Amino acid sequence: MKCQFCNKNEADKVFYLNYMGGLYQISVCDDCLQRMWQQAVASGQAETFRNYSGWWPGRPEPRRYGERAFPDDAAEDLKKRRRLSLLRARLSEAAGREDYEEAAKLRDDIDVMEKEVCSHEG
Structure with a gap:
């Protein structure tokens, strides 16, 4: 090959x-x-x-x-971090369009997601 x-x-x-x-x-x-x-x-x-x-x-x-480079549970955390990154990008786009209702909803979703992703508990 x-x-x-x-x-x-x-x-x-x-x-x-x-x-x-x-x-x-x-x-x-x-x-x-x-x-x-x-x-x-x-x-x-x-x-x-x-x-x-x-x-x-x-x-x-x-x-x-x-052979695993990362622990099995890292995959789920990675998915959450990617979703968080996507939400932040969508928030930036909504703010750029001055769609403040959508931006507020995305901000709230980001706050909830950050607590899940960035939590060092459990």
């Missing part, structure tokens, strides 16, 4: 990612993986790259499907 990035070399690493409910297989050669790592380090995103890919220099294989 060819590397999905350079389309030249044979892929010797395969990542299995579960992204927004879809399972994706990403085939990458060692050269491209090293370049991605160097770019992540240069941009200050090395830790993010490690967490997302499950790979870093010195680790022989990337994370495999079934």
Whole structure:
């Protein structure tokens, strides 16, 4: 199988990612993986790259499907945070349209959601 990035070399690493409910297989050669790592380090995103890919220099294989990068309950929290982000964007749009009734409703929804998402209890 060819590397999905350079389309030249044979892929010797395969990542299995579960992204927004879809399972994706990403085939990458060692050269491209090293370049991605160097770019992540240069941009200050090395830790993010490690967490997302499950790979870093010195680790022989990337994370495999079934290995969890996050606890099982993190998925529900992530959904709530995405919904909160969407509500904030809609609030900004409503305020821009001067639809104050809608903005007030969204503000109230955001307040309720923030208490659920940002709570450190239970």
